Amino acid sequence: MSNVAPPSQAEQKPHTDGGWHNVPVQTRSERFGSVDVADFVEPTGREVDWKLTPIRLIGDLISGELDGSPFDDALTVAQPVDGFALSWIDRTDVRIGSAGLPEDKASANAWSHFDQALAIDITGKQPSSEYVVSRSGLGTVARAAHTVITAAPNSRGIVVLENSGDARIAENVEIVVGEGASVTVVTVQQWNDSAAHLASHFAQVGRDATLRHIVVSLGGGVVRVNPSIHLSSPGSATEAYGLYFADAGQHLEQQVYIDHEAENSRSRVKYKGALQGEGAHSVWIGDVLIRQSADGTDSYEENRNLVLSEGTRADSIPNLEIETGNIVGAGHASSTGRFDDEQLFYLQSRGISEEEARRLVVRGFLAEIIQQIGSADVEERLTRAVEAELTVV
Amino acid sequence: MSVLEIRDLHVSVDTEQGAKQILRGVNLTINQGETHAIMGPNGSGKSTLAYAIAGHPKYHVTSGSILLDGEDLTEATVDARARAGMFLAMQYPVEIPGVTVTNFLRTAKTAIDGSAPPIRTWVKDVRTSMEALRMDRAFAERNVNEGFSGGEKKRNEILQLELLKPKFAVLDETDSGLDVDALKIVSEGVNRAKSNTDLGVLLITHYNRILRYITPDFVHVFVAGQVVESGGPELAVQLENEGYDTYVAASAAAAAAIASAEAADASSGAADAAASVSPTVNA
Numbered sequence: 001m002s003n004v005a006p007p008s009q010a011e012q013k014p015h016t017d018g019g020w021h022n023v024p025v026q027t028r029s030e031r032f033g034s035v036d037v038a039d040f041v042e043p044t045g046r047e048v049d050w051k052l053t054p055i056r057l058i059g060d061l062i063s064g065e066l067d068g069s070p071f072d073d074a075l076t077v078a079q080p081v082d083g084f085a086l087s088w089i090d091r092t093d094v095r096i097g098s099a100g101l102p103e104d105k106a107s108a109n110a111w112s113h114f115d116q117a118l119a120i121d122i123t124g125k126q127p128s129s130e131y132v133v134s135r136s137g138l139g140t141v142a143r144a145a146h147t148v149i150t151a152a153p154n155s156r157g158i159v160v161l162e163n164s165g166d167a168r169i170a171e172n173v174e175i176v177v178g179e180g181a182s183v184t185v186v187t188v189q190q191w192n193d194s195a196a197h198l199a200s201h202f203a204q205v206g207r208d209a210t211l212r213h214i215v216v217s218l219g220g221g222v223v224r225v226n227p228s229i230h231l232s233s234p235g236s237a238t239e240a241y242g243l244y245f246a247d248a249g250q251h252l253e254q255q256v257y258i259d260h261e262a263e264n265s266r267s268r269v270k271y272k273g274a275l276q277g278e279g280a281h282s283v284w285i286g287d288v289l290i291r292q293s294a295d296g297t298d299s300y301e302e303n304r305n306l307v308l309s310e311g312t313r314a315d316s317i318p319n320l321e322i323e324t325g326n327i328v329g330a331g332h333a334s335s336t337g338r339f340d341d342e343q344l345f346y347l348q349s350r351g352i353s354e355e356e357a358r359r360l361v362v363r364g365f366l367a368e369i370i371q372q373i374g375s376a377d378v379e380e381r382l383t384r385a386v387e388a389e390l391t392v393v
Numbered sequence: 394m395s396v397l398e399i400r401d402l403h404v405s406v407d408t409e410q411g412a413k414q415i416l417r418g419v420n421l422t423i424n425q426g427e428t429h430a431i432m433g434p435n436g437s438g439k440s441t442l443a444y445a446i447a448g449h450p451k452y453h454v455t456s457g458s459i460l461l462d463g464e465d466l467t468e469a470t471v472d473a474r475a476r477a478g479m480f481l482a483m484q485y486p487v488e489i490p491g492v493t494v495t496n497f498l499r500t501a502k503t504a505i506d507g508s509a510p511p512i513r514t515w516v517k518d519v520r521t522s523m524e525a526l527r528m529d530r531a532f533a534e535r536n537v538n539e540g541f542s543g544g545e546k547k548r549n550e551i552l553q554l555e556l557l558k559p560k561f562a563v564l565d566e567t568d569s570g571l572d573v574d575a576l577k578i579v580s581e582g583v584n585r586a587k588s589n590t591d592l593g594v595l596l597i598t599h600y601n602r603i604l605r606y607i608t609p610d611f612v613h614v615f616v617a618g619q620v621v622e623s624g625g626p627e628l629a630v631q632l633e634n635e636g637y638d639t640y641v642a643a644s645a646a647a648a649a650a651i652a653s654a655e656a657a658d659a660s661s662g663a664a665d666a667a668a669s670v671s672p673t674v675n676a
Contacts, residue, residue: 304490306490306491337488337490339490341450342487343487343488343489345447345449345450345471346483346486346487346489347489347497347501348470348471348472348475349447349448349471349472349474349475349480349481349483350472350475350497350501350504350505350553350557351472351475351476351501351504351505351557352472352500352501352504353472353504354470354472356500356504360492360496360497360500361489361490361491361492362491363491364491364492364493364496364536365490365491365492366491
């Protein structure tokens with residue numbers, strides 16, 4: 001993908017023969033992109049990618065000044081692990097901009113403001129070896145950040161990005177997966193209740209390479225993690241998983257875009273979420289584009305929500321665009337189900353206590369995603385974290 | 394020997410128009426090993442009786458009591474009743490997303506016994522019961538009742554009955570919606586539970602049909618929230634031939650009598666009036 005910005009959205013002239021300039025872009029591939037925040041108009045909350053987000057709570061991140069300095073103090077890296085390396089790199093580094101382009105103003109704002117980017121390189125060959133990069137205590141000043149994860153050809157490994165404490169952050173994460181590589185990137189949001197986090201992930205997956213991408217959002221006031229995964233080389237594949245647990249007053253959002261550009265590419269998207277408490281809100285938008293060039297595509301996406309109490313809202317919007325008929329398969333599914341009093345009565349009538357009944361249902365529901373992570377440590381921690389969520393009513 | 398006693402049970406249910414009295418003084422005593430059939434027309438309160446015994450939060454016991462071996466369960470939580478030995482096979486079992494049948498059965502068994510069942514024998518027990526109920530093995534890995542047909546849901550209820558081994562089971566229209574083959578399979582399951590664990594059964598039904606497969610020791614006619622007549626299996630045959638009309642008419646007359654008694658004496662005369670009407674039904 002080119003790093004050259006197309007003409008600015010703000011400069012695009014409307015047609016003179018009617019009010020058609022307000023017609024939204026109908027195909028995902030034509031969505032405007034730029035690294036410059038000035039190229040984007042201020043969102044009003046009616047745009048397709050903002051209409052479900054509480055933009056009044058995050059105006060500073062969308063278009064305000066951001067502190068783009070490195071955050072060494074808030075960064076913890078587990079001991080050096082063979083096959084992984086971490087460094088700060090300049091804006092001019094060639095790795096930056098190789099995986100994608102911001103498609104919303106917050107993403108462009110972060111891109112315009114970061115001073116240095118955090119680079120994580122994967123060169124190892126051990127599928128189960130993991131590298132945990134933790135950020136904690138980023139403070140309450142609005143920040144910008146940029147991360148570039150580069151998996152060398154034929155490399156293996158798991159990168160876990162862990163987030164906790166306070167934060168107001170807009171950021172971009174680029175993931176470049178080299179030919180024949182097979183890597184897992186996990187991002188875990190366990191921020192404090194007041195935190196705001198807007199992240200765009202851009203991935204380019206190389207020939208016969210596989211990216212497993214997992215988004216886990218449990219803590220934070222407004223958390224929006226939007227992965228765009230481009231299957232741009234023949235035989236490239238992705239498994240994109242997500243897990244969220246929205247409590248009272250929490251907004252947890254994910255807009256997943258899978259771009260099948262090359263032939264014989266394969267994608268599986270599965271996001272599952274639980275909601276509990278007044279004002280708990282989750283948003284899942286799943287866009288899958290199968291381009292004319294992507295013969296032999298095999299694609300499936302699904303989102304499942306489990307509603308545990310009154311007063312919650314789960315938005316679930318799968319979109320599938322298919323430009324070629326010569327594919328292996330393409331499908332989508334979405335469901336939002338309630339855990340209600342009748343279910344509780346049923347389980348209790350079999351001797352199971354109320355507390356255990358809730359735990360049983362939620363654990364069963366979310367375990368499917370947790371088990372995809374592939375790191376026993378992280379899986380165990382997240383299982384405990386999910387159960388802790390359950391005790392907060 | 395265990396005994397389940399329902400004493401003068403009055404139950405109301407919340408409706409949009411306020412609390413509505415459904416059960417008006419139910420008396421029943423069921424000994425372990427006995428099968429009691431409750432038969433009655435639609436709307437007579439049969440299912441309310443089932444839910445009230447299980448402790449469904451929508452149903453409020455306004456007076457009377459439910460005793461299991463002398464222990465008062467009237468105020469006990471739903472799960473405590475189950476652990477005490479009660480079981481309700483539901484008319485409309487609900488779906489439990491995210492919980493497989495295997496996981497559910499093991500969790501319930503652990504809760505009821507107070508400790509996890511030994512894995513080897515438990516897996517074998519589950520398999521044996523599923524085979525006896527002609528349930529495909531794949532059921533074990535499906536989510537509880539999710540996408541099950543009506544007949545599969547009922548079999549799943551009986552599977553739990555066999556494995557959890559309660560002292561008393563209330564079967565709430567377990568026969569509804571079953572074809573003849575499924576009815577036989579489900580009935581065999583109930584009969585196995587009876588012979589294996591000396592289960593006491595309260596079988597709620599509209600129809601005589603299931604009683605051909607599960608022989609009742611007692612049949613009770615249930616009308617307007619009360620048992621209006623009790624007898625042996627022959628009573629079910631009589632009901633099959635004659636319907637509930639005579640009982641419904643008598644009950645309406647009784648209700649009118651109650652209303653006038655209440656009008657005359659607004660104190661505690663209502664229950665007496667109801668009691669005095671019952672014998673005339675038998676005549």
